[in-house]
Amino acid sequence: MPEVFIDNERYEFEGDYMALQFILDLGKEVPFFCYHPSMSIPANCRQCMVKAGQYIKDEETGEYELDENGERKIRWFPKMQTSCALKLSDGMVIQTQETSEEAERAQKDTLEFLLINHPLDCPICDQAGECPLQIQTYKYGPEGSRFEVKKVHKPKRVQLGPRVTLDAERCINCTRCVRFAEEISETNQLTIVSRGDKNYPMTAPSETFDDPYSLNTVDICPVGALTSTDFRFKARVWEMNQTPSIDITNGKGCNIDLWTRDNEVLRITPRHNPEVNDYWMPDEGREAFEQFNKNRVSRPSITLDENNQSNTSWNNAVETFAEILEAHDPDQLAVFGTPHASVEENYAFNKFFNLLGASNARFTPHIIPGYGDDFLITDDQAPNTNGCRLINLEETDDTGIQSAVTSAKVVIILSDDLVGRGVLSADDLADRYTISLATNQSDTTEASDLVIPITCVAEHAASYVNIDGRIQRSFPAKETKYTNRRLNLEMSEGRLDRYGTNFDNWVNEEHKIDCLPVWEFLNHLGERIGLEFQYDHSRAIFDEMSDRIDPLKGISYERMDEELGVQLPIEQQEVTQA
Amino acid sequence: MTEQELAFTQDELDEIERIKAKFPTNKAATLRVLWVAQEKYGHVKPEVQNLVADTLDLPRSHVHGVASFYTQYYKEETGTYVLDVCTCLSCQVCGGYDILHHLEDELGIKAGETTEDGMFTIQEVECLGACGYAPMLQVTNGVYANNLTKEKVDKLIENLRKGKKPEFESMVMRQNEKRKKELSQ
Numbered sequence: 211m212p213e214v215f216i217d218n219e220r221y222e223f224e225g226d227y228m229a230l231q232f233i234l235d236l237g238k239e240v241p242f243f244c245y246h247p248s249m250s251i252p253a254n255c256r257q258c259m260v261k262a263g264q265y266i267k268d269e270e271t272g273e274y275e276l277d278e279n280g281e282r283k284i285r286w287f288p289k290m291q292t293s294c295a296l297k298l299s300d301g302m303v304i305q306t307q308e309t310s311e312e313a314e315r316a317q318k319d320t321l322e323f324l325l326i327n328h329p330l331d332c333p334i335c336d337q338a339g340e341c342p343l344q345i346q347t348y349k350y351g352p353e354g355s356r357f358e359v360k361k362v363h364k365p366k367r368v369q370l371g372p373r374v375t376l377d378a379e380r381c382i383n384c385t386r387c388v389r390f391a392e393e394i395s396e397t398n399q400l401t402i403v404s405r406g407d408k409n410y411p412m413t414a415p416s417e418t419f420d421d422p423y424s425l426n427t428v429d430i431c432p433v434g435a436l437t438s439t440d441f442r443f444k445a446r447v448w449e450m451n452q453t454p455s456i457d458i459t460n461g462k463g464c465n466i467d468l469w470t471r472d473n474e475v476l477r478i479t480p481r482h483n484p485e486v487n488d489y490w491m492p493d494e495g496r497e498a499f500e501q502f503n504k505n506r507v508s509r510p511s512i513t514l515d516e517n518n519q520s521n522t523s524w525n526n527a528v529e530t531f532a533e534i535l536e537a538h539d540p541d542q543l544a545v546f547g548t549p550h551a552s553v554e555e556n557y558a559f560n561k562f563f564n565l566l567g568a569s570n571a572r573f574t575p576h577i578i579p580g581y582g583d584d585f586l587i588t589d590d591q592a593p594n595t596n597g598c599r600l601i602n603l604e605e606t607d608d609t610g611i612q613s614a615v616t617s618a619k620v621v622i623i624l625s626d627d628l629v630g631r632g633v634l635s636a637d638d639l640a641d642r643y644t645i646s647l648a649t650n651q652s653d654t655t656e657a658s659d660l661v662i663p664i665t666c667v668a669e670h671a672a673s674y675v676n677i678d679g680r681i682q683r684s685f686p687a688k689e690t691k692y693t694n695r696r697l698n699l700e701m702s703e704g705r706l707d708r709y710g711t712n713f714d715n716w717v718n719e720e721h722k723i724d725c726l727p728v729w730e731f732l733n734h735l736g737e738r739i740g741l742e743f744q745y746d747h748s749r750a751i752f753d754e755m756s757d758r759i760d761p762l763k764g765i766s767y768e769r770m771d772e773e774l775g776v777q778l779p780i781e782q783q784e785v786t787q788a
Numbered sequence: 789m790t791e792q793e794l795a796f797t798q799d800e801l802d803e804i805e806r807i808k809a810k811f812p813t814n815k816a817a818t819l820r821v822l823w824v825a826q827e828k829y830g831h832v833k834p835e836v837q838n839l840v841a842d843t844l845d846l847p848r849s850h851v852h853g854v855a856s857f858y859t860q861y862y863k864e865e866t867g868t869y870v871l872d873v874c875t876c877l878s879c880q881v882c883g884g885y886d887i888l889h890h891l892e893d894e895l896g897i898k899a900g901e902t903t904e905d906g907m908f909t910i911q912e913v914e915c916l917g918a919c920g921y922a923p924m925l926q927v928t929n930g931v932y933a934n935n936l937t938k939e940k941v942d943k944l945i946e947n948l949r950k951g952k953k954p955e956f957e958s959m960v961m962r963q964n965e966k967r968k969k970e971l972s973q
């Protein structure tokens with residue numbers, strides 16, 4: 211097998227490899243900026259330099275030539291090589307900054323060049339703390355600069371598009387953003403303008419960077435040149451918690467991280483999953499951060515007279531719900547599950563009403579035909595359509611929902627804005643007692659008589675089956691009134707959570723929503739009406755499902771965590787309007 | 789000028805087709821076609837760049853990037869004469885900035901600006917490959933004026949005002965002068 215020698219260690223390799231990626235895969239490091247594993251390799255930042263050469267082989271014997279000490283002779287390449295673009299070949303010798311002073315020096319000098327016109331404004335830069343330029347400079351850079359002349363000034367605070375703000379002075383012209391728009395999102399909206407020390411990325415003058423994937427450039431920009439207009443100056447990254455989750459704004463189920471501080475979700479970034487979204491996600495999925503913080507249903511509410519809703523206690527909510535259930539036969543209930551909630555929520559919800567004697571909950575997919583693209587945006591507006599199918603909820607079209615409402619006395623809706631998305635009208639619900647279990651205020655909660663606040667994807671651990679039949683799960687990222695990250699080992703704890711107290715001025719109790727996971731609420735309700743129904747954790751629901759539902763056999767949260775989600779052996783149904 | 793008014797004539801389009809045929813991709817024809825456009829309009833302002841991009845079926849951003857890279861493409865309307873003063877390394881060392889500042893003072897404008905009478909535009913440019921005869925300037929993407937002194941610049945301006953462009957000078961590097969003499973003898 212072909213062999214390479216990196217920092218005096220021998221490694222075997224098979225197939226085509228670039229030195230940098232090979233070294234990174236070994237868990238070793240060479241500093242770099244412009245290279246990105248999912249894009250073309252322009253080798254323009256020059257940061258990844260290594261010293262490289264080749265052991266000399268005797269052409270005839272095929273034996274390595276030896277010097278007088280019996281060591282293999284090396285023919286060094288005449289110049290330093292950019293490791294990102296250096297293809298490994300048999301007998302190649304590479305010395306990184308670890309073993310070659312020349313490589314170390316080359317990297318240091320490159321950094322000195324890159325920093326000549328860089329403003330060094332890390333104290334006010336959003337990227338600080340997660341900035342490759344900052345990190346590499348600390349690790350490999352020079353201690354100071356020999357350039358004492360005035361820096362070149364370039365445009366600042368340029369609104370490149372509706373969501374991305376550019377600070378051209380910070381740019382090191384790695385062209386990652388330009389290549390992203392060319393190769394990944396294929397809108398070709400960016401280019402590098404001007405040249406030399408004056409260049410920076412820009413759109414054509416008649417265009418704006420409204421690429422539906424534009425915010426990915428903010429993630430891959432190795433400096434603070436491209437920033438998210440929404441997130442600019444909101445928080446230092448080291449003050450936030452990062453919690454893995456799933457994008458719930460469409461059917462693709464992009465893997466994401468939720469970034470929270472003091473129980474507010476401040477930004478959403480993609481999490482690498484080669485099977486689903488690679489390194490990317492649509493901008494729309496990031497805008498969902500607001501719906502986790504704002505406009506939430508917090509504390510149960512009840513309609514007193516015609517249009518007046520008023521908050522009420524959990525006890526009263528349980529009592530009212532119970533009285534309604536006791537006053538009606540199961541066949542007078544219309545029970546609606548939803549592709550907008552997780553498998554666990556739908557399963558527990560459906561099971562509860564099954565136990566009461568009602569037939570399976572109905573749901574209608576939320577599809578906007580033609581909305582999607584061939585990439586990460588789907589026609590399906592919900593994260594769990596296939597999950598509802600998996601647990602056999604009754605799939606129906608909008609008319610099915612309408613007629614179920616017409617023949618019912620009580621309508622119970624799990625987390626679905628059926629009025630807002632035009633399946634029902636507020637009038638349809640007017641003469642029926644309507645109960646919404648919901649995360650956010652909507653036209654549907656407004657038309658409801660009893661609203662039960664439930665946890666959203668940012669507050670519970672639960673799984674979702676995406677459009678391709680892959681089951682993936684979320685973790686609780688945000689505390690509710692009734693959870694505590696110090697006690698819940700599933701939750702991550704950031705610096706502020708660990709060292710802050712309730713009396714610190716950055717802590718705001720309001721950020722914790724007064725809501726319960728739907729299964730926990732149903733536990734209380736079950737207890738009140740004497741139903742045998744008890745789930746302490748979504749994990750218990752999942753375990754039960756995996757015992758009972760064939761495609762879920764052998765699947766657990768642990769497997770989903772280790773394998774970045776599990777592809778279910780279900781028929782890959784096209785998600786279409788039923 | 790609105791975009792609707794901009795269009796290549798059939799002759800120009802034919803020429804563009806001939807240019808395209810010389811290259812494996814349309815992208816490679818960008819430089820030459822920008823040139824066709826600049827000859828026609830005297831500049832390649834954004835709307836002209838768009839015309840080029842749309843004609844070649846290329847992203848507008850790409851053509852904009854190329855046009856902005858080269859000082860030889862005029863991104864704004866210019867004076868009759870564009871004086872591209874080199875201030876890159878060799879010229880700088882030989883007094884390129886003195887020449888630039890002298891010109892600026894003489895014409896009462898700064899680099900990047902055009903005189904009110906629309907006669908002159910000054911641009912500060914990078915190396916034009918004439919380092920051996922530094923400092924130097926180029927007149928409207930044409931002839932070079934080499935080995936400049938303030939006096940030579942004054943004379944140049946005076947001549948240009950009269951509509952007289954400098955002649956092409958065949959230059960020899962100092963170290964080659966002797967050889968040239970020997971050869972000509």
Ligand code: SF4
Pocket residue numbers: 380381382383384385386387388411427430431432433435436
């Ligand atoms: S803005 Fe960022 S990603 Fe784009 S070229 Fe500059 S440094 Fe690279």
Ligand code: FES
Pocket residue numbers: 241242243244245252253254255256257258259292293294295
């Ligand atoms: S990472 Fe290799 S040159 Fe930029």
Ligand code: FES
Pocket residue numbers: 874875876877878879880914915916917918919922924
């Ligand atoms: S530096 Fe002026 S022509 Fe080369």
